[in-house]
Amino acid sequence: MSSFIQIPEDAPFSADQRVWLGQFLSNLLAGAAAAAPQASGPAVPVTILWGSQTGNSEGLAKKLVKSLKKGNFEPEVFDMGAYDRGRLPQEKNLLIITSTYGDGEPPDNAAELYNFLLSDSAPRMEGVQFSVLALGDTNYPDFCKCGIDFDNRLEQLGASRFFQRIDSDVDYDGPFKQWSDGVLSVLAPAGAASGNGAAAVVEQAETGYSKKNPFPSGIVANYNLNGAGEKQTHHVSLSLDGSGLEYEVGDALGVYPLNPADVVDELMAALPFNTNTSVPLPDGGEAPLREALISSYDIGNLNKSLIQKWQARSGSPFLRSLVEADDKKAWDDFCWGRDLIDLVIDHPADFTDAEDFVGTLKKLQPRLYSIASSPKAHPGEVHLCVGIVRYNTYGRKRGGICSTFLSDRSNGLKPGVFVHSNKAFRLPENGETPVIMVGPGTGIAPFRAFLEERKISGAKGGNWLFFGNPYQATDFLYSEELTAFQKDGTLQRLDLAWSRDQKEKIYVQNLMVQQGAELWKWFQDGAAFYVCGDASRMAKDVDAALHTVAEQHGGLSKEDAAAWVNQLKKDKRYLRDVY
Template identity: 85%
Template sequence: MSSFIQIPEDAPFSTEQRAWLGQFLSNLLAGAASAAAAPAGPAVPVTILWGSQTGNAEGLAKKLVKTLKKGNFEPEVFDMAAYDKGRLPQEKNLLVITSTYGDGEPPDNAAELYNWLLSDAPPRLEGVQFSVLALGDTNYPDFCKCGIDFDTRLAQLGASRLFNRIDSDVDYDDPFKQWSDGIVGLLAPAGAPSSNGAAVEQVETGYSKKNPFPSPIVQNFNLNGPGEKQTHHVALSLEGSGLDYEVGDALGVYPQNPPSVVDEILAALPFNTKVTVPLPDGGEVSLRDALISNYDIGTLNKSLIQKWQARSGSPFLRSLVQADDKKAWDDFCWGRDLIDLVLDYPADFTDAEDFVATLKKLQPRLYSIASSPKAHPGEVHLCVGIVRYDTFGRKRGGICSTFLSDRANGVQPGVFVHSNKAFRLPENGDTPVIMVGPGTGIAPFRAFLEERKATGAKGPNWLFFGNPHSKSDFLYGEELTAFQKDGTLQKLDLAWSRDQKEKVYVQNLMVQHGAELWKWFQDGAAFYVCGDASRMAKDVDAALHTIAEQHGGLSKDDAAAWVNQLKKDKRYLRDVY
């Protein structure tokens, strides 16, 4: 038997990761033949729980199950909403994969388990081993909060960490591999060959997030009437891509940064900028091209400012980093981009490669798909609100929205389909459907109505839509009116918040029509919400509770239980951001 290989303590790994890597290398050197000949032992039980708003965590959980089935493991995987929490104290090895959305909130399917776990109700969990993979986005202040809360609470209840929590930014492939490989290595029965994730990973073919399809734009126009507001209808061709989508899915779009801003940054940098630099995924291009197409220059976050401060010598940035105050971080990052750091807090970089090493990869933006493939074969449609604003004396805008509206002429954006199984129409076409989608939240519901019409679904449809002004902001107004005339859309309620003295929103109309909505629910209606998570979706949820109390005669607790049951039954689905 080979001696155990010690990984140096200053290696960039946690204690558990060093132990696993040492064991892995020792087994490797001992020879595959002896490992294969050793008795495998009993299968190791593993329970995987996922909390997912858009499908990423669910996809990773199912990927992990496939990896575990290649080895001597007995995996079970559960949607958190369907998990029997009574079995929690009996779990041997518990793996949690969860995202965070909104203001640090759990995904809808994780909310009940999350709230229960953080209450005084759960029992002690001594004897349970666990590990958490948290998905998040460092551009949001409560980065990975849901996963952090699961990890902290499980430990407080006496469970022991099998493997340290890993917090993953938007690019989660490498952190997931590090986490899953580490867990598999630690859990593999002694003497049994562990099923290393890399050994079983399928080679990806075709167009995907890693290999986006260059999609020609076939339509691109403003849906709003006269005024400052812009909401673009963008139709892209999928001909020849092999990409398929279903209504409820999202389209990932890779944007480009404004060349004018990139040129301003280059002019202010204190080193030779006419050089090539490495790209986040390998290869190299000119610094200018890299800043236009590959690196994020449109957002500031805590990690970037910490790296910048170390090179800038700015007393203000030093005080910001040392204070580590959440409100101060939020106040400073709001309305500022990379150009502000470059001009206002000059930093010393060794060279261009050192400079891009501080930046994040430019990420794709996900847009709810606004079309049915049955109504528009070979195309995919988006409804994009164009974000423009002035801060600190500069005109700014959303990177992807202004790319599509201002800079995409003659460009073929890289796109991919992001499946969202958590936002699907009912399988039974007779089911009544209620949709709440103000502003660009109309997108998936235009697709739903096209799909219901194309499939001949008999169930009635009810749409709540809202925007500031009826004359300029009735997105897809002609199409919605046509759906009413041909019988596809039975009820259309419109909330124009600024057309009268009293502001009216979709949630107000829901409460006004509470009696009829309650009847639709009693008839088995499915309820869908799309749009802003922080305000609108919370207000709509509160309206739903009010309707259950006023027209169902339920107490507050019973109304909450009814709403939770709707979620469990997949009759209350949200696509919120």
């Protein structure tokens, strides 16, 4: 078997060039054996582990399995939460595909394996070959941290990296192909089918509407769910008529926004080159600069990668010190509350032309929203519950690109949409299973869908919802619907936390602890537990409350309570849709 030649990081090549060159030299040194037809021998074992919060890593893992099955490989694919970690030292070829979410945390299904590998209990892994594909988002400071940690730890434990880790930004199709092609090119001399040479990832052409080909959806309803005040949460109904798109409760809807035209015009007026020109688009083709900035490029987020590129073209002493210091807190402080317009105005940079300028920018990405409707209750439609983000920083009014697009700038337009399947957030197959739902703020979205689905399907299991927001008078989202669900028996319990209606702040996690005895009883009756909303605070506090309930009302020690919660996750009885 050939081994991958790693080009030193200080070599005068980009990361992509180092990967390509390493792959080329590896194949070249393998000589004629790699190019000639290979005799069929014993199938090469390959184990793929995926860690995923919303399903992207799972989808890529399954795509890779299909490719491996075309060659002389024996692939196995596992959800990390269902994988027997005792197998680790015996693995031959281990492939890890994992995302990162929250503050650099592993996905829920990867957490137990992640914590085990990083502990002193982890086994030595000499003889194991591995490679890692890390999914992430450069808008977050801990970009791809989970995948990076897996990669580093496996090496520390003695495993051999046979193909270097690739870190993918939100657009993962290209990096996945680069990684999978590289992995297969190394494994292929031993695992290719006779006469096939190196196995190749076969991209099946997508048909119909999808992320790459979004459906132009008409908005059929769009109104504020809040009462009088500054807070805005919009109920948005979109038509799927003629799209062929189907979804299940628990799925998300991807929405492609447009950037504000007035901000784009301000940008163009401040740019130091002729803006009356066309530029390449991220997915091919070209368009006038103004149109491209409105529809295709991200002008609303600053991140480390962009600032590094910008600093190289700017004479700003401040940006230079920021880049050279490379301090996480300094990065966070500078990027928070600033957009591209701040760089253009406060830290001018030199660009050859418009193409050079857009070359520093990321593609404008779709936003994923938890679907707030059951397709059985609203045929031909999909509903969203969207918190409208508005704030003032550094003397400028700002807002969420997609939320303000839907609330302020979508009149007469048809947003491009697609369905993002989330198999990790499904209702129990058995309708008699009780369901406990915790969804403050816009976290109510999937649970409105759950309740509609449970009602129409005639599910007999009890339903219990914890909902919270600042003020009951103005922030009781879907109050009439929830009250109706109570009256018709669909919703057995509704616990409400209004954090600002009294001197002492009350949140959903406080109500969980208060109702701990009854909660524990529901769990003993087999209830499934769902959480939707903010990952960094609410979801962590809810998790802590769950441990407290197990200790106080289950009589468990801290260690046993933690084991009980982990078992809930393994049994798919503790599911989270957090962001």
